[in-house]
Amino acid sequence: MPRYEYRCRPCDSTFELNRPMAESSAPAVCPRGHEDTVKLLSTVSVGGSAAAPAAAPAPRGGGGCCGGGACG
Numbered sequence: 001m002p003r004y005e006y007r008c009r010p011c012d013s014t015f016e017l018n019r020p021m022a023e024s025s026a027p028a029v030c031p032r033g034h035e036d037t038v039k040l041l042s043t044v045s046v047g048g049s050a051a052a053p054a055a056a057p058a059p060r061g062g063g064g065c066c067g068g069g070a071c072g
């Protein structure tokens with residue numbers, strides 16, 4: 001089962017969940033019970049030597065994503 005990483009905004013921390021791929025975009029509740037979480041990009045490395053900085057923007061600390069879990 002794939003593992004996904006989420007960030008809890010109230011906790012300002014990250015946590016991981018093992019869940020089916022079909023539920024990867026479903027809302028995730030942090031271990032402390034907060035529902036205000038966002039799914040982070042997986043850290044799967046892609047083959048190839050060419051750097052593509054624009055292809056996979058890294059999650060930024062300020063919650064620059066759309067927030068509220070609507071990205072997925």
Ligand SMILES: [Zn+2]
Nearest residue numbers: 008011030034
């Ligand atoms: Zn939390």
